[in-house]
Amino acid sequence: MASYLEILDDDQGHELSLFCVPKHYEEDLDSVIIPNGLIKDRTERLARDIVRDMGGHHIVALCVLKGGYKFFADLMDYIKALNQNSDKSVPLTVDFIRLKSYSNDQSTNCVKVIGGDEFLLVKRTPRSSGYRPDYIGFEVPDKFLVGYALDYNEYFRDLSHICILSDRAKEKYKV
Amino acid sequence: MTDRLVGCVQKEEGLVIPDDWPGYNLELFNYPEHYRGDIESVLIPHGVIMNRIECLARDILEEIGHHTLMVLCVLKGGYKFCSDLVDSIKSQSRSTNRQLTTRVEFIRLKSYLNDRSTEDLHIIGPEDLSIFKGKNVLIVEAIVDTGKTMKALLQHVKMFQPKAVKVAGLLVKRIPKGSETLPDYVGFVIPNRFVVGYALDYNEYFRDLNHICVISETGKQKYKV
Numbered sequence: 001m002a003s004y005l006e007i008l009d010d011d012q013g014h015e016l017s018l019f020c021v022p023k024h025y026e027e028d029l030d031s032v033i034i035p036n037g038l039i040k041d042r043t044e045r046l047a048r049d050i051v052r053d054m055g056g057h058h059i060v061a062l063c064v065l066k067g068g069y070k071f072f073a074d075l076m077d078y079i080k081a082l083n084q085n086s087d088k089s090v091p092l093t094v095d096f097i098r099l100k101s102y103s104n105d106q107s108t109n110c111v112k113v114i115g116g117d118e119f120l121l122v123k124r125t126p127r128s129s130g131y132r133p134d135y136i137g138f139e140v141p142d143k144f145l146v147g148y149a150l151d152y153n154e155y156f157r158d159l160s161h162i163c164i165l166s167d168r169a170k171e172k173y174k175v
Numbered sequence: 176m177t178d179r180l181v182g183c184v185q186k187e188e189g190l191v192i193p194d195d196w197p198g199y200n201l202e203l204f205n206y207p208e209h210y211r212g213d214i215e216s217v218l219i220p221h222g223v224i225m226n227r228i229e230c231l232a233r234d235i236l237e238e239i240g241h242h243t244l245m246v247l248c249v250l251k252g253g254y255k256f257c258s259d260l261v262d263s264i265k266s267q268s269r270s271t272n273r274q275l276t277t278r279v280e281f282i283r284l285k286s287y288l289n290d291r292s293t294e295d296l297h298i299i300g301p302e303d304l305s306i307f308k309g310k311n312v313l314i315v316e317a318i319v320d321t322g323k324t325m326k327a328l329l330q331h332v333k334m335f336q337p338k339a340v341k342v343a344g345l346l347v348k349r350i351p352k353g354s355e356t357l358p359d360y361v362g363f364v365i366p367n368r369f370v371v372g373y374a375l376d377y378n379e380y381f382r383d384l385n386h387i388c389v390i391s392e393t394g395k396q397k398y399k400v
Contacts, residue, residue: 004203
């Protein structure tokens, strides 16, 4: 069973003023739910677990664009660092696929997950298909999250922390 | 709670970590193998410390980051916080095209034995801090609990007639007879537990752990003096 960092349903997140957030998003966010530093630290550990489990076999990393690109980049960096610093190293090649399944904030029903068994965020939702990845960064409440390359209609990908989107912003950036 | 003046700008007091928060499971993070079993939980992961430092640096730069900033680092516990804070101040200053010279001086204090704060305070460091005269000074401390150290340092520094003295404390402990004065810049407000990591030690151990953690009973016994 994959271990994960659980973000509770009633977690309000941290005040925006405690972190550095791009000025153009200050009015659009309710709180910071996962700071960028915490994401990096968790990812560092995932990288270690993955390399350990791959047992020296060649890894093909498939990045699910666009939401996955930051996680993918950071995860690859950590795997590469491990490769450079230890006696054992694992060859790594990369590839990219693109998926679209969200319109505004509703997940449409057809999501195809091809390859890519590791995820940064797994949502606890009644609509879940029951699929559990092998490596999980965080388990999060069923709220709409943005930041760290996760978007709302293409906005917020340039935010480094994962935050809760305000209702006001959902209207503001609606398609 | 002291009354606050109406219209007074209340500075945010830092990221508050509640007393009943158990911390994160250590196994979700990377940590040095030699500390396995010695740590109860991770209170503040290294990455979150860095994010919070970025924010403090931004505020410091805006308020006192003009021309020259003298930084007084309280060793040994303060060394990582000071290093990362000054790096962030300098990096942000470079991107705003501001001309800022930072200079760091070091002072050493010894007041803990095992996990207890002792009465005597030894200040070891440069005798002559006259370079502080007429300048903005930032005292950088890793942890404030009774506030004794902070008070003693403020008194010491003021003797050299700086223009202004501010204090940056990464961690402020919530204790019953806590410090009446808070640092000007606070990273996190934490429960009254003995924490280690990010240069904070337990009898010199744990300085090489990059997350701030709560030590376990096993750890306390193992590294006892």
